[in-house]
Each structure stands twice: as C-alpha cells, then as structure tokens.
Amino acid sequence: MSESVKRSIWVYHLNTGGCNACDIEVLDALTPWFDAERFGVKLVPSPRQADVLLLTGPVTIEALPKVVNAIEAMPRPRYIVALGSCGVGGGIWHDTYSTIGGVRELLKILEARGVKVDGVYYVPGCPVRPESILYAIALFKGLVEKKVKSEVAYSD
Amino acid sequence: MVRVLKPVELIVVASEKGRVTVKYPYQEPLVTSDFRGAIRIDASKCIGCGACVKACPPNALELLESPERLVIRYFVGRCIFCWRCVDVCPVKAVVGTREFELATDRVEDLFNYTVHRRAECRECGSGFATRRMVEYVTEKSAVSEYYANECPECRKAKILNAVARRRGGV
Numbered sequence: 001m002s003e004s005v006k007r008s009i010w011v012y013h014l015n016t017g018g019c020n021a022c023d024i025e026v027l028d029a030l031t032p033w034f035d036a037e038r039f040g041v042k043l044v045p046s047p048r049q050a051d052v053l054l055l056t057g058p059v060t061i062e063a064l065p066k067v068v069n070a071i072e073a074m075p076r077p078r079y080i081v082a083l084g085s086c087g088v089g090g091g092i093w094h095d096t097y098s099t100i101g102g103v104r105e106l107l108k109i110l111e112a113r114g115v116k117v118d119g120v121y122y123v124p125g126c127p128v129r130p131e132s133i134l135y136a137i138a139l140f141k142g143l144v145e146k147k148v149k150s151e152v153a154y155s156d
Numbered sequence: 157m158v159r160v161l162k163p164v165e166l167i168v169v170a171s172e173k174g175r176v177t178v179k180y181p182y183q184e185p186l187v188t189s190d191f192r193g194a195i196r197i198d199a200s201k202c203i204g205c206g207a208c209v210k211a212c213p214p215n216a217l218e219l220l221e222s223p224e225r226l227v228i229r230y231f232v233g234r235c236i237f238c239w240r241c242v243d244v245c246p247v248k249a250v251v252g253t254r255e256f257e258l259a260t261d262r263v264e265d266l267f268n269y270t271v272h273r274r275a276e277c278r279e280c281g282s283g284f285a286t287r288r289m290v291e292y293v294t295e296k297s298a299v300s301e302y303y304a305n306e307c308p309e310c311r312k313a314k315i316l317n318a319v320a321r322r323r324g325g326v
Contacts, residue, residue: 035177089234092214126236136259138181153199
C-alpha cells in the first residue's frame with residue numbers, strides 16, 4: 001500500500017462531533033491488551049506532526065472549519081482514516097441539519113478548496129472494534145489482505 | 157498501603173505473569189457468538205418488499221427504484237449493526253454475520269446491491285412491485301393471479317369504472 005509512509009505512523013486523533021464511543025475504542029486499541037504501538041502507531045498532539053488524521057464523528061458544521069484547518073496543517077503525504085459509521089457515511093446522523101454527513105462530503109469540500117489528501121481509509125463499525133482498528137492499521141501497512149468487496153446479486 | 161516494587165522484583169512478576177498482548181492480525185479474533193457484524197442479503201430468497209429498508213435506522217439500506225428494476229443498496233459504511241432488518245425480513249433473506257474486518261481504501265467496496273426485476277402489468281405493461289413479490293403474494297394468500305398481475309393504477313381505474321357503471325346503470 002502506502003510506499004510513502006514506510007516508517008511508524010504518527011496519528012492525530014480528531015473527534016468531529018461523535019458520541020465518544022469510537023474514541024474509547026481508539027484508547028482500547030492502545031492498551032497493552034491490543035497494543036497498537038506494536039505497529040509503530042503513536043498518537044501525537046498536533047496535526048503538524050501527523051501522517052494520519054484519525055477522524056471520528058459525522059463532521060458537524062460547527063467542527064468543519066477546525067477539521068479543514070487541521071487537515072491543511074498536516075504535512076504531505078497526508079492520509080485520513082475515517083472511523084465508525086459516522087466517520088464513513090454519516091451514520092445515524094447522515095441527513096440531519098447540523099452535520100455534513102461523514103468523510104465523503106468532507107472530501108468534496110476539501111477538493112473544492114484545493115486541499116489534497118493522498119489517501120482515505122474507511123473503517124466501518126458502530127462503534128468500531130479495537131480489532132477492527134488493528135486490522136485497518138495492518139491494511140495500511142500492507143500486512144493483511146482486503147476482505148470486503150462490492151457485490152451485485154440478481155434475484156432471477 | 158500498596159508497596160512499590162523495585163525494578164528487579166517487577167521483572168520477576170512480569171516473567172511469571174507472561175504476555176497479555178494478543179497477536180491479533182495473525183490470530184483468530186475474539187468475537188463471541190452474540191457479536192453483531194455486517195448483514196448479508198440472500199438474493200435467492202429476497203422478494204424486494206422493502207421491510208428492511210423501512211426498519212433501517214440510519215438508512216444504510218436504500219431502495220433505488222426505476223421502471224425496469226428495483227435495487228436494494230446496502231452501504232456497510234453507514235450500518236450500525238442493529239440487525240433490525242434481520243428481525244423484520246418476512247422470508248429470512250437477511251442474514252446477520254460476524255464479519256467486522258471491513259476496512260478498505262475504496263468506498264465503492266462498501267456498497268452491496270441486490271437487483272430485482274419488475275413485474276409487468278397485464279393491462280398497461282408498466283413495471284410495478286417485483287416478480288418475486290407477486291409470486292410470494294399469490295403463493296401466500298388466495299388472491300388470484302388475475303388480480304396480482306395488474307399494477308395498482310390499473311386496479312384503481314378498474315374499480316372506479318365498475319362503481320361508475322353501477323351508479324349509472326341502476
């Protein structure tokens with residue numbers, strides 16, 4: 001996968017208005033039991049030090065300018081990992097008035113502003129399992145194969 | 157009061173206790189039998205009634221309707237894994253799985269489609285409901301296929317005509 005991020009991934013964790021369940025699972029992935037630091041993952045306090053933006057929550061309109069600022073502050077190559085149903089597709093709040101509905105809408109806004117993102121990873125789950133996060137990290141580093149694929153089934 | 161261990165004692169305790177970290181990507185995950193993962197729609201059983209679409213809280217299941225086809229689109233990325241669709245499905249076509257390794261770098265991978273063909277109206281030839289749903293209804297209840305093969309518009313027009321005839325005639 002990402003040839004440009006061969007070393008340890010430094011991660012900036014950004015909650016964009018979610019319910020905190022995914023954030024707790026992120027913490028769980030960092031505990032000695034699951035230990036995401038095996039793969040070199042480290043949470044950093046500033047987007048300027050980060051390779052990956054770990055985005056949870058459905059991106060509320062209130063949080064949108066801050067999210068765009070944080071992504072603009074990240075050095076290239078920059079990656080976004082959208083965690084949870086809210087991050088990926090807006091989740092239960094995908095059509096409410098106060099959210100833009102997940103990372104797919106955010107990418108359109110970023111494209112309109114000319115902010116480039118080198119890759120986006122989608123991690124569904126409500127909330128995501130810590131193992132799901134570990135799987136996403138392993139996929140990012142090229143350790144495991146991708147399992148999901150789009151299926152079209154005809155009834156007759 | 158808790159006694160603070162010296163580093164040497166800590167090494168002894170740690171070596172007795174052993175390693176707790178799971179080797180997850182290289183071993184089986186810890187999912188239990190109660191765990192709810194992504195759903196799967198069995199296209200050979202599905203009749204396209206849309207009960208799952210109505211029950212879905214975050215609209216992860218959506219109906220895409222056109223005159224020729226009726227498509228049930230399942231967006232895994234928005235699913236909250238509540239399995240209400242599994243509960244409401246009248247033909248048990250929606251099956252819950254324990255899949256949770258759904259991470260991907262292309263959002264297109266998260267869309268699943270179940271495509272149904274429309275039933276054709278005997279009178280006007282336009283598409284309505286789905287073929288499987290008409291089969292299901294005629295099998296379930298004593299509705300004759302004569303009525304089941306008509307689209308709702310034609311059925312409505314026929315009843316209105318019949319009523320008008322009765323009022324005028326008698």
